[in-house]
Amino acid sequence: MTDESLNESGKGIGFFEKYLTVWVALCIVVGVAIGQWLPAVPDTLSRFEYAQVSIPVAVLIWLMIYPMMAQIDFSSIVNAGKKPKGLVITLVVNWIVKPFTMFFFAWLFFRVIFSPFITNDLATQYIAGAVLLGAAPCTAMVFVWSYLTKGDAGYTLVQVSINDIILIFAYGPIVMFLLRVNHVIVPLDTILLSVFLFIIIPLAAGWLSRMFLIKRKGLEWFEAVYLKKVGKFTIIGLLLTLVIIFSFQGDVIISNPFHIGLIAVPLIIQTLFIFVIAYFWARKWRLEHSVAAPAAMIGTSNFFELAVAVAIALFGLNSGAALATVVGVLVEVPLMLYLVRIANRTRHWFPESSLAK
Template sequence: MSIFERYLTVWVGLAMIAGVLIGQGAPWLVQAIAATEVASVNLVVAVLIWAMVYPMMVGVDFGAVAGVARQPKGLLVTLAVNWLIKPFTMAFLAVLFFDHVFAPLISPEDAAQYTAGLILLGAAPCTAMVFVWSQLTKGDATYTLVQVSVNDLVMVVAFAPIVAFLLGVTDLSVPWETLLLATVLYVVLPLGAGLITRRKLGSKAAIDAFSAQVKPWSMVGLIATVAILFGLQGETILAKPTVILLIAVPIIIQSYGIFALAYGAAFALKVPHQIAAPCALIGTSNFFELAVAVAISLFGLNSGAALATVVGVLVEVPVMLSLVAFANRTRARFPEPAA
């Protein structure tokens, strides 16, 4: 890892602080960024996420896609954890903490809002940032792409029914334009650009050299995205610091629990580390762009639900970096990939 990547936690922490300061000192800038939306997808953030994903896509070798069929266990673990377990455990933890453990500290109305926000997070497995986590764990780029793509397809048909069921809302309005546009922006376009780049570069040596040059932009995109998101919710974060901690508790428990479940299952099934690590990280991380967009569309920009989804971003970065470090330290315990 480069020095920039090794101290990514520091840069992300500074980005969080900078985002809040910019939101307070230059609200016009934050509002201008917030105004660049199409189908509830912020285009500025979309460009930054594209910068995160593109370096990973350059490493995708379509000739290896057929090999995924010979190693289905990682994909099965991802799908089972993401859609049969994660949304429901997140809802359980939200109800447990906000309706019972933290009940003396917050009003029932706020508790319902925070629960709704966490349900939205739990029902949206990661689409874009997982490419960064996969890259940091030396994950299989092609397999990660397949896992994310399959999850996107499942999300289109499963997100609304699961969220509606867990929220108890029968007429939930899901922004299908957001889902489709996000898939195009975060997967299809950078994938196409990566494929074109590989063909133009030709040799493996040239591809590796180019990947090393563009890789830092992936980290830049992550840090800039964090700064923007915290700038958008900076005032609320400053006004309710204690609530931030309360919301963070079930998210942290959920994150480490889901990772342990998926990573342990992959280990038990003897899945190679380059597949097992991204497999576990996809379920642990969240498609927070979608969660934030749906929370705002359903409950409003300044709602408790929107705040909860933003806290998910606050918690996710340091938690994911700690899990990336753990995955890298335990690499030798997993079997070598098949030839």
């Protein structure tokens, strides 16, 4: 895929989404500056908490997640049986492989390779943040990756819908298990509260509003007008959340700026590793490219909004775990665009006709 063709296909991405990495970098700078020169801002925000959950951040995270949940058409799940192989790849990679390989790479780098550069406590925090990322498959941005690879939009929606349902029941237990392995004991009620706040509530709100508005205004209006308008809140909520997070992270970044790079290394390796597994599995099974590419992208990318939310709820705004999840946001977009290019350049590896069974 040439740079020109990538730019042409990039027209499907909104301005903020296309340059998300730039905005994230700017938010890091703005957040750190606020924390250093206007410390009253994070001090004031820290007072608005309930059960270790920041109320301002919770509101912003709901703004992030709701537009994604409103896109999900759960009635389309009945069509999944027509092409089960794509679902098998997505589900096995997401729930049986990905969380555990993420834990392994994080442990390998933070406990072993990078141990001379970071404290044991920070290693624990960074591993926890990586676990929170690895256990949450992508929900929203995968629609962008699917579009750029000319994926089957309907099938992608089915894959995302099923993953969201599994996410409700599997995310908490998987995270609890891996955090315990990492010697971090998290109470069950804390995990359940996070899942309820950041998955079930926005999922229910998205489903109810979708049903109500489609019935009243029609599906075409809902998708062309409503989703387009509320979708802007995802990026706005994400960027404002990052400003708040980095206003608390200023001292850590200034005193250890290279930690951003250290955290990025296992996250990048994990992303490439998962893509290779899913994409070559799809090739082995001879799935058509419009199913194979999105199937690989869902497992490769992360539901980083949820990971940031849970990291804040469990460990706090100024924790190493929250920082690790934010670095996940920073590295994901450019890396995923690179993988989109690879997928499009290897389109000829896959059949274009409906051979996936």
